[in-house]
Amino acid sequence: MAFRVMVACTATAFVGVSGVAPVARADSAPSSFTNSATVASGRAPSGVTVTVRKEMIGTARVASAEASSANPAAPDDEYLIPANTKTSAGFVDLYEGFAAEDGEWSDVARLTFTFSRPVRDPRLHVFGTGGASGESRKRRDDYWPAVELVGGVPAMPTFSWAAGFPGYRVTSDAIAPERVYPARSTTCGVVYTCGTAKVNGTVSTFTVKLKAYDVRHGRGGSMPQLWAAFKLSLAEDVSDAPASFGVASHAITDSHLGWSVSDDHTGEVSMTPRALPLDTGDDAMEGGEERSVLSGRRCRISVPVTAGSPSKVAGWIDFDRDGRFDADERATTLVDEGATDAELTWPIPESLPAGPVWMRLRLVARAESVDSATGWADSGEVEDHQIQFVE
Secondary structure, eight states: OOOEEEEOOSGGGGTTOOSOOOOOOTTOOOOEEEEOSSEEEEEOTTSOEEEEEEEEOTTOEEEEEEEEOOOTTSOOOTTTTTSOGGGOOEEEEEEEOOOOOBTOEEEEEEEEEEEEEEEESOEEEEEEEBEEEEEETTEEEEEEEEEEEEEEESSOOEEEEEEEOTTEEEOSSEEEESOOOOOSSOEETBEEEEEEEEEESEEEEEEEEEEEEEEEEETOOSSOEEEEEEEEEOOEEEOOSOGGGOOEEEEOOSOEESSOOOOSOTTOOOSSOOOOSOOTTOOTTTTSOOOEEEETTEEEEEEEEEOSSSEEEEEEEOTTOSSSOOGGGEEEEEEOTTOOEEEEEEEOOSSOOSEEEEEEEEEESSGGGGSSSSEEESSSEEEEEEEEEEO
16 A cells, blocks of 8 residues: 655644643752842743843942742742743842942943843843842932843844833833832832843843933932842743653744744743644645655655754654654754754554654754654654644
């Protein structure tokens, strides 16, 4: 019996797969951060690490440096939705001693965020950044913060608003108060700022400058103070096959399957990979065209890729239709930087009934990240497609 493989990847290929339940896996790792006066460092669940180097400006100094742990049980924060930071770790600093003048802006610090590999559109979560010194309106200074985007590698990124920031305006290069005024009390949106901004672009490094505007009450407080609290999360692409296949999740970088990639979970950040009911944005096999060739008992599929760096592509086909991607159902290949296609070849089982089967494709920048069909990867993309073996 001869077969040909029809690769179908339009939305109709996923009919009947809606409502896929999330699958928690033990091979995911929680977000974590450490913090000191000079550097903070953290690890995203995907494995991407970030290092934050602190450069104090003028007489400013770090009076306190703490890590903020992930807390999935914490209540939702209306100013941080849709990027829910309950499961992201971060850092909290207290800066003191910077030069401050009533009614003037002061430069406080530069923070440079460096990732272990280029990432696309990271999200910067700002929670409770601002300051006040003194205990009464007759003797207090309020320090309204601004976060200016001042650098990036390989190119200067831009800010865009994602959520929150009441009383503040997010422009392409700054997060700053819409106006400053003598406040009776302080909260998110009044002196302090809370919200989520997207850092647009593929970056390995970006730098922000923190500034403070002094609004003096009466004789003022004794010491200029500015709290700086930040968390980070990454754009993420997630598998969408039925739950029995397990879940794969990738931090989106400059290498991916197909010609474009969009993040799937704009409304949440998770500590474990999750499934999606449907992802019609997968384009590695777009158009439903036939991209496979059968030669003897082998199946060869050409997969379009965008390789921003040397990468590895792996694919699994559920030949035995047992609802799992097994090790003997895997094919892999290496692609060079700049490659636009990857060719995968599988041996065809002796007994293979005609009909649909599920296929998973994963691309990563590091070979060790794609040995399994499930779990986190710190780069690339995952796509699931239902394909047809036809007599």
